[in-house]
Amino acid sequence: MSTAVAYHEATKYRPATLGEHPGLDWARQPVPFKRYDCLDPIELGAYLPIAPNPFTDGEVGAEAASDATGLALISRWLFFTHGVTATIAAQPRPLHLRAAPSAGGLYPTELYLVAHQAERIADGLYGYDPQRHRLIPLWPGAEAHAAVVEAGYGSAALTGSDLCLIATGVFERSRWRYRERGYRRVLLDTGHVLGNAALAGHALGRRVHVTSAFCDELLERLLRIDPAASAEDEPSDEGALAIASLLRPGASDRPHWTALPSTTGSKDAAPPLANAVHRAGRLPAQRPRPSPPAEAEPNALGGDPLRDAEPELAALAGDPLATILTRRSTRRYRRDTITRAQLAEVLLVAEDPAVAGCGPASALDRGRLSTFVAVAGVDGIASGVHSLTPGSLTLRPVRRLDDATARNACRFLCLGQDLGGDAAAVVVHTADLGAAVAAMGDRAYRTLHLDAGILGQRLNLAALALGLGASGIGGFFDEQVTDLLGLPRKHAIVYVTTLGIPA
Ligand SMILES: Cc1cc2nc3c(=O)[nH]c(=O)nc-3n(C[C@H](O)[C@H](O)[C@H](O)COP(=O)(O)O)c2cc1C
Numbered sequence: 001m002s003t004a005v006a007y008h009e010a011t012k013y014r015p016a017t018l019g020e021h022p023g024l025d026w027a028r029q030p031v032p033f034k035r036y037d038c039l040d041p042i043e044l045g046a047y048l049p050i051a052p053n054p055f056t057d058g059e060v061g062a063e064a065a066s067d068a069t070g071l072a073l074i075s076r077w078l079f080f081t082h083g084v085t086a087t088i089a090a091q092p093r094p095l096h097l098r099a100a101p102s103a104g105g106l107y108p109t110e111l112y113l114v115a116h117q118a119e120r121i122a123d124g125l126y127g128y129d130p131q132r133h134r135l136i137p138l139w140p141g142a143e144a145h146a147a148v149v150e151a152g153y154g155s156a157a158l159t160g161s162d163l164c165l166i167a168t169g170v171f172e173r174s175r176w177r178y179r180e181r182g183y184r185r186v187l188l189d190t191g192h193v194l195g196n197a198a199l200a201g202h203a204l205g206r207r208v209h210v211t212s213a214f215c216d217e218l219l220e221r222l223l224r225i226d227p228a229a230s231a232e233d234e235p236s237d238e239g240a241l242a243i244a245s246l247l248r249p250g251a252s253d254r255p256h257w258t259a260l261p262s263t264t265g266s267k268d269a270a271p272p273l274a275n276a277v278h279r280a281g282r283l284p285a286q287r288p289r290p291s292p293p294a295e296a297e298p299n300a301l302g303g304d305p306l307r308d309a310e311p312e313l314a315a316l317a318g319d320p321l322a323t324i325l326t327r328r329s330t331r332r333y334r335r336d337t338i339t340r341a342q343l344a345e346v347l348l349v350a351e352d353p354a355v356a357g358c359g360p361a362s363a364l365d366r367g368r369l370s371t372f373v374a375v376a377g378v379d380g381i382a383s384g385v386h387s388l389t390p391g392s393l394t395l396r397p398v399r400r401l402d403d404a405t406a407r408n409a410c411r412f413l414c415l416g417q418d419l420g421g422d423a424a425a426v427v428v429h430t431a432d433l434g435a436a437v438a439a440m441g442d443r444a445y446r447t448l449h450l451d452a453g454i455l456g457q458r459l460n461l462a463a464l465a466l467g468l469g470a471s472g473i474g475g476f477f478d479e480q481v482t483d484l485l486g487l488p489r490k491h492a493i494v495y496v497t498t499l500g501i502p503a
Contacts, residue, residue, distance in 0.1 A: 077206075363455075
């Protein structure tokens with residue numbers, strides 16, 4: 001058993017043990033931002049095409065109508081990826097909601113920008129301060145980009161890029177509430193942020209390459225964060241998780257990689273296992289040899305080919321930035337039905353965004369995830385569990401259930417949350433974790449969860465653009481979900497997304 005499998009087993013939610021959480025220590029709640037003291041930040045607020053604009057005292061920013069080049073491009077890419085899009089008055093401090101959702105609203109993902117021969121910004125490394133929507137210069141000069149390229153094994157998707165975002169996870173923000181299972185949510189949350197980065201970059205006229213193939217130590221040295229340097233039993237604070245690079249439109253240059261294998265750690269790794277699995281998945285300075293890609297699932301014979309449902313195709317592509325700006329996770333569904341065409345469009349945007357007009361399908365190692373849809377209220381599709389073949393977008397029935405049984409099952413599996421029971425459809429991403437680790441080492445744990453978050457963000461946005469509701473669900477009874485899907489319990493349930501009619 002690998003460290004990844006041991007971590008996954010240890011962090012399963014089980015009906016018998018769910019109530020064992022000792023309660024939250026509110027006095028120690030982490031702040032969801034890095035604190036930067038800086039005398040010469042780069043202010044980005046005036047470039048946002050939003051009204052009212054909270055970063056310019058409500059006025060429309062002076063540069064709001066400018067082309068998406070130079071600082072306007074940077075401002076908009078950062079804002080629509082992970083900016084503060086709403087603020088709710090709360091005690092002891094206001095709650096800032098972001099462009100991407102986050103489990104428990106804890107926002108563990110941090111962003112850094114690396115500029116290299118970009119317009120209107122000096123070469124160097126910058127920290128992103130979302131609260132004030134500004135960049136903090138951290139390290140000037142061309143060395144920052146050179147360090148990213150070196151960490152990314154000379155990938156052409158990094159050498160050819162003028163702007164890259166490095167996404168890190170600050171683990172304590174999620175651990176504070178979810179303990180060891182927090183690491184899963186950090187990865188899923190960061191996947192949602194990467195989903196926005198790809199979609200927003202495309203909407204701004206660029207191509208985006210997302211990768212998890214980098215040497216951790218080299219990248220973390222650049223960021224002055226280095227969890228490997230902390231003691232084995234000390235919780236590490238922050239780790240690099242992914243790089244999204246902005247490229248000119250056109251064919252992608254080679255070589256480039258989105259995922260590379262690590263070695264595999266032992267099942268007897270010392271707790272905390274979240275640290276152990278992150279550490280076991282680190283990549284070395286010398287580029288690992290790529291693993292053969294996962295075999296594509298054969299296109300289903302028979303089944304229900306959803307591409308025939310004539311999805312509207314334009315809903316999210318019409319104004320993706322407006323959808324990100326107004327996006328919120330649905331808090332309650334009305335028990336009502338959605339149509340087969342609506343479900344088809346949501347799944348199409350997630351699986352084949354290019355066909356849906358939303359840019360290339362950014363993913364790290366998509367082939368190692370499987371997708372199921374539990375249907376409880378979709379006109380034209382029988383209730384029950386279906387497996388989805390992503391290439392042909394074909395649904396194949398796994399298990400027939402009546403509507404009420406399907407709803408009860410989904411509610412229970414989502415830890416009794418009404419979002420599960422009232423949803424019209426529940427999309428579940430799973431993985432044969434043992435096989436994924438055999439091919440990709442313990443790094444597979446990261447890529448599977450980042451990919452599921454990327455897909456989850458596209459599911460969310462596609463649903464909202466159609467006027468439907470959506471919410472990610474990070475809390476579920478793992479083994480009971482595998483039972484419902486007809487999978488062996490050793491398969492990992494990676495992520496759950498609910499879809500329905502907002503109440
Ligand atoms: C990985 C992940 C897991 C989540 N799990 C749940 C959940 O189990 N139950 C729930 O009600 N909301 C869940 N959410 C939604 C968050 O509560 C929501 O994103 C957060 O409160 C911020 O609100 P917003 O998405 O409307 O901006 C999840 C979101 C993410 C990204």
